[in-house]
Amino acid sequence: QLQASGGGLVQAGDSLRLSCAASGRIFGGSAMGWFRQAPGKEREFIAGISWSGGRGTTATSVKGRFTISRDNAKSTVYLQMNSLKPEDTAVYYCAAKTEVASYYITYENFDEYDYWGQGTQVTVSS
Numbered sequence: 756q757l758q759a760s761g762g763g764l765v766q767a768g769d770s771l772r773l774s775c776a777a778s779g780r781i782f783g784g785s786a787m788g789w790f791r792q793a794p795g796k797e798r799e800f801i802a803g804i805s806w807s808g809g810r811g812t813t814a815t816s817v818k819g820r821f822t823i824s825r826d827n828a829k830s831t832v833y834l835q836m837n838s839l840k841p842e843d844t845a846v847y848y849c850a851a852k853t854e855v856a857s858y859y860i861t862y863e864n865f866d867e868y869d870y871w872g873q874g875t876q877v878t879v880s881s
Contacts, residue, residue, distance in 0.1 A: 756781050759849045762875030765839055773834040773875060775849030781870055782830035786852045786862050789823060789834045791845035791877075798848070802834060803861035812861045817843070839879045846874040 761773040773789070788803040802823035804811045811823045817836075825832040832849060850868035862868065 757849055757851060757870055757872035759847065759872040759875040762847060762877045764878045764880065767840055767879055767881050769839050769879070770835070770837045771839065771877060773836065773847055773849075773877075775832045775834075775872055777830045777832070777849075777851060777870075779830050781851050781853060782827070782832075784853065784855065786855045786860060787823075787825060787832040788850045788852070788862060788868060789832075789847060790850060790865055791843075791847045792874075793845040796845075798865050799845075800863045800865065801847070803863055804832060805857075805859050805861050806855050807858040810859050810861055812863065814863075836877070839877075841879045841881045844877060844879050846876050848872055848874045 759775045789801040792798040802813045804823045808825045820838045822835045849872040851870040852868045
């Protein structure tokens with residue numbers, strides 16, 4: 756129901772754009788988020804976007820480098836990642852929260868999300 760893609764092996768300083776396609780039933784009215792998990796580490800919030808797309812938030816660790824966006828007509832959320840660093844290496848997951856308090860709220864806690872994609876590997880070499 757959530758299909759993430761776009762990961763790969765890149766060098767430090769390169770860019771990648773991740774995509775997450777969702778079924779219309781899940782995407783419509785949902786806030787969306789991106790998380791990542793590196794080996795031996797907990798799942799980490801990266802970015803969230805409101806149902807309307809009017810508000811996006813990013814984690815301090817990626818602020819200024821990563822941007823989240825969504826195309827409601829395509830039921831797809833994106834994560835544009837620029838100036839990648841080796842510490843960005845992780846499996847990246849997209850998630851959807853279907854019952855939102857308002858069209859302008861974003862969510863940063865993984866346990867608030869209802870649906871998860873399968874993950875896409877991003878590896879950044881130095």
